Amino acid sequence: MSAIERLTPERAKAATGYFARLARWNVYEILFWLALAGMYFVPNVDLVLMSQIFIWGLFAMSLDILLGYRGIPSLGHAAFFGVGAYVAGYCGKFGWTEPISALVLAMAIAAVVGWLTGKLVQRVTGVGLLMVTLGLNLILYDLVHRSTDVTGGDDGMQGIVIAPVLGLFRFDIFGRTAFWYALIIAFILFVIARAVVKSPFGLALVGARENPRRMIMLGAPVEGDVSRAFALGAALAGAAGALLTQTTQFVSPNTLSFQRSADVLVILIIGGTGRLYGGFIGALVFLILRDWLAAISPVYWYFWIGLLLVVVVSFFRKGLLPSLETLLNRWKPSKADGPTA
């Protein structure tokens, strides 16, 4: 950032020290990821469900970049998920069966779509943003839904072939490969997202969220940052979509549905925004409860999910994770100084 370059060497060093401190991993984070990996060894665990939790978690984290860090509410985030899912689908259909490179391609295309969306909405705020993002999502959904010849429409795309990961691990019916593949990709992308939000760029996003006018006066490229944030969020969402296509070897317009945009928002809000982990926690809670309730009461489970949402929103105002943090901090006098990101 240009602001830092003009500082004296000592202060620059202090600033670098600040970001280094910010980026340090704490023990809870390491435990969290080890616990996720450890789920594999729990007897009788539903590996397929776990892999879908990682995918939803990654998807929710991608929305967190926009909503939690930049304060952009989006009701159309499934559009980017769907773009990734369909790109991976087409790759598998037309002979590009190697999953990792197809995933990278899906991310790149989703990023471009996201960047363009960012350009389009960078001057829109508040309710207008909700409407524009929702509108874009619906347009894309209808396009895919109606172009039966190209996309398979409502019936979904047939004939997707995904080669074994690294040529070694076939996607099996127990979901073992899907578990590790989704977890490792989600972790790598998490590390990247974490590095970005704990960098000066991430701090600039938070600054623009809190006080855009002041950021402009500081000379920060607030509008350009919006499209960059969109590109990053969309790339991560696209990766989640591609992961879903590859682990299920199927893609349908459902990946682009408004329901998915709404669900991911709910997951993020349950978990807590502005934490990166919120998405994963929300996905764990939401999907495990949904699966469990739907199995014991296939007809009435929606009622319990609704009740859960009401309870979370009324008792954990900011979501599960931030509320727990507040509780912890109450016991342990804070050593927090400087802005939190």
Added chain:
Amino acid sequence: MKIAMKIAASLLVATSAAVLSGFGASAQETVKIGILQSYSGITSLGGQQTDSTVKLFMQKYGDTAGGKKIELVRRDTTGPNPEVAKRLVQEVVTREKVQVLIGPDYTPNTLAAAPILMEAKVPSFVTGAATTGIVGEKSKYSTRTFFAVPQLCKPLAAYAVKNGWKRVFVAVADFAPGHDCEKYFIEALKDASGTLAGNLRIPVANPEFSGYMQRIRDAKADALFIFMPIGELSIGILRAVNDSGLKASGIKIMGTGDITDETYIDAVGDAALGTITTGIYSTQHDSALNKEFVKDYVALNGAKPRIGWGAIATWDAMRMTYDALNAQAGAKFDPDKFAAFIHGRTFESPRGPITIDKANGDIVQNIYIRRVDKVNGVLQNVEIESFKDVGFK
């Protein structure tokens, strides 16, 4: 303190009793049947119908077949949602060890589930997906008891031309099944040397039908062919056809049985009268077997919601499951024998005679031309003509 101890002790006894009885049940050999249908949201009627039918079947024929106890595992697919459906199929197959599956419903769900069922060798019944070619070589353990789109869309073309309605206007819902049906109908119309007066694709999300009615009227067709999914859209278009005066202008209204499905026809009301549709089953079907089925169903589940096609497809799936299990009585469950027993079978269903194709498990059945009439004050699809043994291609 004493009371607390007592409660704790009795709880302990109760749990151990439950655990022991669990062991008792597993001593007898069981067959687990997975039921994957939509139980929630706007598509919940499908799951409800499946459950009602399974309940009726098991009440009538007991909960054992071929000496094995039948155990049901139900899961909610939540509608056309392949992500959830495929995961549930994996779950019931790998963890619950389900041996036979009824479902999942909808084409995308069926397609997503096929590779799993094939690999795990689990025979399944397609009771709620109609796209052509979704059973067959890629899922050789699958059997369709529903219908295939061409079965419903083709016969009407021949029927219309035969009755002198040569110029036909085609209106379909703008999504994959609609595009499919449009293709088959227009093909069959050409084969029967009828002419296409025009065609329309109507969006499935909140359509406004009145504008389309004028275009159909301007085309001056003899008949209008409609394909719409069961539910709101079918109700909407039949009402619009009536209210716009299009029906009064003398044009024949016809379509696939979805538009006059018994579960929704009361919502259309008298506007549906006289509509000609093709169908695989009507509760009015004239056979002793059907009369018994309808009577028992209504006695157990009540007159509402009315019996739809999902019920008959489930009934036949249960029937074949029991027959196949009886055929391998005393032996260990064998999926290959199970599928081989079913494929190639012909039997009398409440809907009429049906045959399961030997080569690919799809269904061959009679297609009935029906007209909506009032029977004892209730709107019914009355069968007026039938096409015998219509294939699935």
